[in-house]
Amino acid sequence: MQTLIGTKKGYIYHLEINRPQQLNTMSSQLFQDFKAVVDIINKTDDIRVVILTGRGKHFCAGLDLKEAPQMFQLPDELDQARKSIRSYDKIKDWQLAMNSLSRIKAPVIVGIQGYCLGGGIDLITSADIRYCTEDAKFSIKEIDIGMAADIGTLQRLGLQNSNASLFRELTYTGRIFNSQEALSLGLINKIVKNDQLNDEIFKLAELIASKSPVACYTIKNIVTRESNLDSQLDVMARTNMALFFTNDMSSAITAFLTKGKPEFPKL
Numbered sequence: 479m480q481t482l483i484g485t486k487k488g489y490i491y492h493l494e495i496n497r498p499q500q501l502n503t504m505s506s507q508l509f510q511d512f513k514a515v516v517d518i519i520n521k522t523d524d525i526r527v528v529i530l531t532g533r534g535k536h537f538c539a540g541l542d543l544k545e546a547p548q549m550f551q552l553p554d555e556l557d558q559a560r561k562s563i564r565s566y567d568k569i570k571d572w573q574l575a576m577n578s579l580s581r582i583k584a585p586v587i588v589g590i591q592g593y594c595l596g597g598g599i600d601l602i603t604s605a606d607i608r609y610c611t612e613d614a615k616f617s618i619k620e621i622d623i624g625m626a627a628d629i630g631t632l633q634r635l636g637l638q639n640s641n642a643s644l645f646r647e648l649t650y651t652g653r654i655f656n657s658q659e660a661l662s663l664g665l666i667n668k669i670v671k672n673d674q675l676n677d678e679i680f681k682l683a684e685l686i687a688s689k690s691p692v693a694c695y696t697i698k699n700i701v702t703r704e705s706n707l708d709s710q711l712d713v714m715a716r717t718n719m720a721l722f723f724t725n726d727m728s729s730a731i732t733a734f735l736t737k738g739k740p741e742f743p744k745l
């Protein structure tokens with residue numbers, strides 16, 4: 479795999495996002511590699527815990543906005559309905575990729591440092607356990623590219639969040655929030671010192687790996703049956719399939735690439 483590196487250490491499988499020069503942004507290759515790695519891991523019967531980290535300074539700066547215009551592009555000759563159906567299929571495929579961590583049979587621990595933005599949050603919400611460093615920074619940044627987070631965040635983190643008001647503020651504004659706020663939101667379960675992330679998550683992984691893998695498998699099977707998740711994600715895909723063709727989105731992505739300011743017309 480090009481964008482993910484996997485290393486097995488005893489019962490622990492360490493997966494690393496390997497696009498540090500691109501701030502580990504999500505390219506179409508990364509989506510494909512996430513889908514592929516689930517099979518590799520699930521077919522290896524002595525993997526008891528999976529750790530996911532990102533190489534370099536940042537965990538993940540979200541969707542690769544340099545590649546995004548190609549990712550969203552559909553043939554001009556298609557009518558609106560056909561474009562919408564094809565974009566629905568694409569969103570479902572990306573949802574499948576970003577739900578990979580919940581489809582891994584073993585518990586998954588994620589370690590986050592630096593920025594974790596947009597799709598990066600979608601990805602980590604499908605993990606079992608999330609630790610971050612003191613200086614980690616988060617943003618539910620989809621709003622800044624004129625779209626709604628469509629691959630997990632609204633469903634896994636938003637619905638039934640005990641801090642719903644803070645959650646809504648963060649989704650409507652896309653403002654950067656720190657590790658303490660991430661903790662209070664339930665996005666993160668432990669903040670660790672900047673230089674101790676790997677030590678802490680490996681320590682935790684070793685503890686879980688010492689437990690019965692059958693019991694861990696059973697627990698994961700139960701706790702990942704989030705009520706109505708599939709239908710919620712499907713509603714999201716059916717809603718966003720039209721959003722992909724707004725000028726809001728293309729104007730926002732162009733503004734990022736050209737360091738300009740996007741224009742959003744009235745509803």
Ligand SMILES: CC/C=C\C=C\CC(=O)SCCNC(=O)CCNC(=O)[C@H](O)C(C)(C)COP(=O)(O)OP(=O)(O)OC[C@H]1O[C@@H](n2cnc3c(N)ncnc32)[C@H](O)[C@@H]1OP(=O)(O)O
Pocket residue numbers: 500501503504539540541542543544545569572593595596597598619620622623628629734
């Ligand atoms: C559609 C369904 C699937 C997934 C949907 C996901 C939605 C999202 O993920 S929305 C969020 C998308 N991401 C962003 O909006 C992040 C944009 N980037 C930033 O805000 C900042 O760059 C930063 C990450 C906060 C870092 O800031 P700073 O330290 O000041 O560095 P910069 O000079 O801004 O960036 C360095 C270099 O990296 C490039 N870059 C940064 N982010 C992205 C990105 N997401 N995609 C592509 N490239 C990115 C930036 O353009 C710079 O490149 P240069 O070539 O050096 O100019």
